[in-house]
Amino acid sequence: MASQAATWARLRAFVKNACGVVFTDDQEYLLEARLGPVASDNKYSCVADLVGAIGTMPPDSVIVRAVIDAMTTHETLFFRDAGYWRTLDEEILPKLSAQLNRRRMRIWSAACSNGQEPYSIAMLLEEHWPDLARNTEIIATDVSAPAVERARGGFYNNHEVNRGLASSRLLRHFQQEPGGFRVKQLLRDRIQWSVHNLLSHWPDPYDCDIVMCRNVLIYFSDTDRSTVLHRIEAAARPGGMIGLGCTETSPRKQLVPGWYEKPGYESVQAPAGTLSWGPSRGNVDR
Amino acid sequence: MQALVVDDSGAMRRIQQKMLESLGWEVKTATNGEEALVALNGLPDCRLMLADWHMPVMDGLELCRAVRRDGRYARLCIVMVSSDGVIDSVQNALAAGANEFIIKPFTADALVCRIEEAMRG
Numbered sequence A: 001m002a003s004q005a006a007t008w009a010r011l012r013a014f015v016k017n018a019c020g021v022v023f024t025d026d027q028e029y030l031l032e033a034r035l036g037p038v039a040s041d042n043k044y045s046c047v048a049d050l051v052g053a054i055g056t057m058p059p060d061s062v063i064v065r066a067v068i069d070a071m072t073t074h075e076t077l078f079f080r081d082a083g084y085w086r087t088l089d090e091e092i093l094p095k096l097s098a099q100l101n102r103r104r105m106r107i108w109s110a111a112c113s114n115g116q117e118p119y120s121i122a123m124l125l126e127e128h129w130p131d132l133a134r135n136t137e138i139i140a141t142d143v144s145a146p147a148v149e150r151a152r153g154g155f156y157n158n159h160e161v162n163r164g165l166a167s168s169r170l171l172r173h174f175q176q177e178p179g180g181f182r183v184k185q186l187l188r189d190r191i192q193w194s195v196h197n198l199l200s201h202w203p204d205p206y207d208c209d210i211v212m213c214r215n216v217l218i219y220f221s222d223t224d225r226s227t228v229l230h231r232i233e234a235a236a237r238p239g240g241m242i243g244l245g246c247t248e249t250s251p252r253k254q255l256v257p258g259w260y261e262k263p264g265y266e267s268v269q270a271p272a273g274t275l276s277w278g279p280s281r282g283n284v285d286r
Numbered sequence B: 001m002q003a004l005v006v007d008d009s010g011a012m013r014r015i016q017q018k019m020l021e022s023l024g025w026e027v028k029t030a031t032n033g034e035e036a037l038v039a040l041n042g043l044p045d046c047r048l049m050l051a052d053w054h055m056p057v058m059d060g061l062e063l064c065r066a067v068r069r070d071g072r073y074a075r076l077c078i079v080m081v082s083s084d085g086v087i088d089s090v091q092n093a094l095a096a097g098a099n100e101f102i103i104k105p106f107t108a109d110a111l112v113c114r115i116e117e118a119m120r121g
């Protein structure tokens, strides 16, 4: 039987290859903590057997999906970082909506986890920008298929609604269900969900007015991080806004923590050489 | 800044007091609504009250209403604490004058979220 260390090494390589998430040596305890339940749910006698088996399974098999879900961190909350959302509401939406010119607005939440982030977008639009809300496409994606399913369902327990969601928003946008609350149909219908890997060759949304890619780059290697930064910038239209996590560093100057603009709209042109990462888009073979 | 924790359970009072103190609040406690009103009288600078819903003598809902009738406490933010996480309770709490509602049991970070919302006004 493979040693614990060998199993951990194998799992790390598998996860890095599947979704870019890297671990350190001292996180070996995650092997049992996170995969133990997946192994027993799927009738493997131990995690080593599970890890041995996943290498030859198709990437969209239920077991591989469960492993990716278990090995990725889904920590999130509604309206995470209040200042970020205030900037969106007070500065970014006024500016971008004025540039729309009859187009629909497109917003991409690129690592949406269990859905709190795209639902926060939908709530904010519905509250303060009702006309825009009906003319906005919200695309929400995550590499974890189970996370996307949880998000699509829009069901949150008491603990999740305690975090970040003003009580007035709970009253307005949710309905009661046993054990928790579900986002009302109106808002659920405004979001298009899909499984998407920021480090695969799958096509990205394009011409986005806003791309949110928050609190996911931190899990990647430097190379993968710059690949993804290029991709999300490519997904934005010139003059579109990109929102990272509030403590994450971006390749371009941030207007306020988290937010920066993709240059190219009218007079807004970044002088050459402002990129801190290379100009060519790195290709990752997966 | 001063905060008042109102709960008939000693354990809950202690937990909430600890959470608030670790956030830098100066915390006083009371065991029911009536005691809370007496305490508030002596705390003109109190900015935050965590009020349990179910308490003997005077419950959290009545306490909210009494506080909101008194102009001296216009700046006081109230977070209603309750174990019934149902929409009707949230609605009633806000109608009685609470700024926010939190469902028991809760973690410190959830409390921080609720306080930020309440203080945002």
Ligand SMILES: C[S@@+](CC[C@H](N)C(=O)[O-])C[C@H]1O[C@@H](n2cnc3c(N)ncnc32)[C@H](O)[C@@H]1O
Residues within 6 Å of the ligand: A018, A019, A020, A021, A072, A073, A074, A075, A076, A077, A080, A110, A111, A112, A113, A114, A117, A141, A142, A143, A144, A147, A196, A197, A198, A199, A213, A214, A215, A216, A219, A245
């Ligand atoms: C910590 S959550 C962040 C959720 C939300 N954006 C926020 O800031 O609250 C990170 C998410 O990134 C997802 N993720 C990890 N690797 C990914 C990849 N290669 N492509 C897309 N999503 C990925 C995880 O499944 C997880 O749901």
